[in-house]
Amino acid sequence: xxxxxxxxxxxxxxxxxxxxxxxxxxxxxxxxxxxxxxxxxxxxxxxxxxxxxxxxxxxxxxxxxxxxxxxxxxxxxxxxxxxxxxxxxxxxxxxxxxxxxxxxxxxxxxxxxxxxxxxxxxxxxxxxxxxxxxxxxxxxxxxxxxxxxxxxxxxxxxxxxxxxxxxxxxxxxxxxxxxxxxxxxxxxxxxxxxxxxxxxxxxxxxxxxxxxxxxxxxxxxxxxxxxxxxxxxxxxxxxxxxxxxxxxxxxxxxxxxxxxxxxxxxxxxxxxxxxxxxxxxxxxxxxxxxxxxxxxxxxxxxxxxxxxxxxxxxxxxxxxxxxxxxxxxxxxxxxxxxxxxxxxxxxxxxxxxxxxxxxxxxxxxxxxxxxxxxxxxxxxxxxxxxxxxxxxxxxxxxxxxxxxxxxxxxxxxxxxxxxxxxxxxxxxxxxxxxxxxxxxxx
Numbered sequence: 001x002x003x004x005x006x007x008x009x010x011x012x013x014x015x016x017x018x019x020x021x022x023x024x025x026x027x028x029x030x031x032x033x034x035x036x037x038x039x040x041x042x043x044x045x046x047x048x049x050x051x052x053x054x055x056x057x058x059x060x061x062x063x064x065x066x067x068x069x070x071x072x073x074x075x076x077x078x079x080x081x082x083x084x085x086x087x088x089x090x091x092x093x094x095x096x097x098x099x100x101x102x103x104x105x106x107x108x109x110x111x112x113x114x115x116x117x118x119x120x121x122x123x124x125x126x127x128x129x130x131x132x133x134x135x136x137x138x139x140x141x142x143x144x145x146x147x148x149x150x151x152x153x154x155x156x157x158x159x160x161x162x163x164x165x166x167x168x169x170x171x172x173x174x175x176x177x178x179x180x181x182x183x184x185x186x187x188x189x190x191x192x193x194x195x196x197x198x199x200x201x202x203x204x205x206x207x208x209x210x211x212x213x214x215x216x217x218x219x220x221x222x223x224x225x226x227x228x229x230x231x232x233x234x235x236x237x238x239x240x241x242x243x244x245x246x247x248x249x250x251x252x253x254x255x256x257x258x259x260x261x262x263x264x265x266x267x268x269x270x271x272x273x274x275x276x277x278x279x280x281x282x283x284x285x286x287x288x289x290x291x292x293x294x295x296x297x298x299x300x301x302x303x304x305x306x307x308x309x310x311x312x313x314x315x316x317x318x319x320x321x322x323x324x325x326x327x328x329x330x331x332x333x334x335x336x337x338x339x340x341x342x343x344x345x346x347x348x349x350x351x352x353x354x355x356x357x358x359x360x361x362x363x364x365x366x367x368x369x370x371x372x373x374x375x376x377x378x379x380x381x382x383x384x385x386x387x388x389x390x391x392x393x394x395x396x397x398x399x400x401x402x403x404x405x406x407x408x409x410x411x412x413x414x415x416x417x418x419x420x421x422x423x424x425x426x427x428x429x430x431x432x433x434x435x436x437x438x439x440x441x442x
Contacts, residue, residue, distance in 0.1 A: 034131050035114065037142035053145045054270040057155060064163045071141050073164065078137045080167040081110040081200055082160045086152060087174035088117045091126045093330065094174055098130045101172055108135040110170070113159075117152050118143040148274035150303045154266045161255045170199050170249045175330040176217075199249040201361045202235055202320050207251060213240045213308070213316025216248035219329050221349040222413040224385065225378045225406055226323060233359045234323040234374075238409030240316055241299075241308045247327050254316060261310035264289060265303065277301045321409045323364065328352045349414035364407070375403050389420050391429045 047055060060067040068074045085101055087094045098114070101107070112132075119125050125142070132138045147155060153171075160169040199215060206212035215235070220243075268289050272282045278301065286301045295309045308319075329348050364371050379399045386394040405411035420426055 035128060035138055035140035037116075037127070037140050049146055050271050050273055053147050053151055056143070056145045057147070057151060057266075057270065060155075060163070061158065067159075067163050071139070071159070073139055076113075076137070076139050077111060077164055077166070079109065079111045081170065082164065082166040082168070083107070083110045083112045083170045083172065084156050084160065085112065085114045085172050085174065086117075086156060087114065089119065089126045090174065091129075094126070094128070095130055097172075097174055097176060097330070098128075102130070102132060102136070108133075108137075110137075111166075112136055112138045114138065114140045115152070115156055115159075116140070116142045117147050118145045150269045150274040150277070151266070153303045153307075154262060157250075157255060157262065161252050161259075167252050168200055168203055168249065169252075169255070171245070171247070173246050176246050176327045198233065198322075198326070198357060198361060199247075202322075203249045203251050205235070205361055205363065206320050207253070209318075209320075211316060211318045212237070212320055213254050213311035213314075213318065214245075214248055214250045215320040216243060216245055217322045217327050218325050218409065219244050219246055219327070219348060220409075220412045220414070221325050221351065222323075222406060222411055223325070223351075223353070224413050224417065225381050225402070225411070226374070227377055228324050228353050229355055231364070231374065232324045232326075232353055232355060232357045233361050234364045235320040235361055236323055236407060236409045237318050237363060237365055238321040240311050240319045241305070242409055243319070243321060245304045245307070246329060254311065257314040257316070258307070258310035261293060261313065262307065264293075265306045269303075320363070324353045326353055326357075346418060347412070347415060371407065375407065378403050378406055385417065385420065389417075389426050389429070390423075391432075 060070065068076075083101075085098055087098070101112075114128060116126075116128060127142065128140055143152075156171060157169065160166045199217070202215040206215055265286075268285050269277070269282065274282070276282060277286060283301065286306075290297075290299065290306075290309075293310070293313060295306075295313070299305050299309060311317075328351065330344075364374055379394075379402075382399055382402055383394045386392060402411060402416065
C-alpha cells in the first residue's frame with residue numbers, strides 16, 4: 001500500500017513520521033504483503049461475552065499444541081525474540097503507529113505478532129489493512145472475542161513464553177509511535193556495519209542484574225534537561241513500579257518468577273467485565289488478591305500494576321528505563337486516558353528524539369563520572385530555563401530536587417516547564433519585559 005493509497009490519518013502524526021524518517025538515511029522498506037488473520041473458532045453462542053473470552057483463553061491454555069494450530073503459529077517461530085504489537089479497533093491510529101513499528105531497523109531479525117482484540121459485541125470490526133514487508137516473519141491474530149486489556153496482556157505473555165517458548169518478549173501498545181531505532185538499529189559507521197539493539201540489548205544488560213525485572217521506554221519528555229545526542233542510549237535504574245508499560249521488554253526468567261501470581265490474577269478477572277474493575281464485585285476480589293499477595297494497599301487494579309508488584313514481591317525491585325524518549329505517546333485516544341488531546345499533551349508533550357542512536361545501551365549510574373556530568377549538565381540547563389522565563393537563577397534546593405527526580409526516572413520536563421510558564425512569577429516577569437519596551441510611537 002503506497003502512502004497515496006493510505007486512508008487519511010491524524011495529520012500531525014503523519015508529518016512527524018515523515019520528518020523522522022526523512023531526517024536519516026534509512027534502507028528502503030517495502031510494505032507490500034497483506035496479512036490474513038488466523039481462522040479462529042467462535043465460542044459457544046449461549047455464553048455472554050465475558051464467558052466467551054474465558055472459554056476462548058482456557059481452551060488455548062489447555063493444550064499448547066492445539067493453541068499453536070488454532071492461532072496459525074505451528075511453524076511460526078524463527079527467532080528467540082517475539083515483538084508483539086497489541087491493538088484494538090482504532091483504524092487510523094493503528095495504520096500510523098504500526099507503520100512506525102514496521103519501519104524499525106532490524107525488525108526482520110525478530111518474530112512479529114500483531115495481536116488485535118475482538119469487539120465482543122455488535123459492530124463492524126476493523127480488519128488490519130496495513131501491509132508488511134516480505135522480510136519480516138509476521139503473524140496476525142484477530143481474536144474473535146473481546147479480551148479487554150487485562151486478559152489480552154495475560155494472553156500475550158503466556159503465548160510468548162509458555163505456548164511458544166520465546167526467551168525475550170518486546171511489547172508495543174498501539175498508541176505509541178516508535179523511533180526507528182527503538183527496537184534495534186543498524187547503521188554504517190567508520191565503514192563497519194554495527195548492529196546494536198536497544199530494548200533487547202537493555203534486556204541483555206539486565207540479565208546479570210538480580211534486581212532488574214523489566215525494561216521500558218520512558219513516556220516522559222526531558223529533552224530540555226538532557227543532552228540527547230550524548231545520552232540517547234542511556235538507561236536509568238528506576239523503581240519497577242514507576243512509570244507505564246506502553247513499550248516494554250521482559251525476559252523469560254522474570255516471567256517464570258511471577259507466572260504463578262499472574263495466573264492467580266487471570267483466574268480472578270476472567271469471566272467478568274474488566275472495564276468495571278473499579279466496581280464490585282471485581283474490585284473487591286482484586287483487592288482481596290492484593291492483600292493475599294502482600295501488595296501495598298491502594299495500588300491500581302490494573303494488570304500492569306499487578307505485574308510490576310508481582311516482580312517486586314519476587315525481589316525484582318527495579319527496571320531499566322530509557323533516559324531519552326524514543327516513542328511518541330498518544331494515549332489520549334482512549335486506551336489509557338479518556339481526555340482531549342490538549343489535556344494529554346499538557347502532561348506528556350509532543351515529539352520524541354529524532355536523531356541517531358550510535359552507541360550500545362549503558363547504565364548511567366555504573367559510571368560515577370558520567371552520572372556527575374549528567375547531573376551538572378541538567379542543573380545548568382535548568383538554570384537556563386529559569387533565566388529565560390523567570391529572569392533569575394534557579395534555587396539550589398529546587399535544582400537538586402529536579403536533578404534527583406531526573407536520575408531516578410521520575411522527572412517530567414513537560415510539566416516542569418508548564419508550571420514555570422503558568423506561574424505568577426513568570427507573568428510578573430513578562431509584564432516587566434513588556435513594560436520596558438515603552439509606549440508605541442504615535
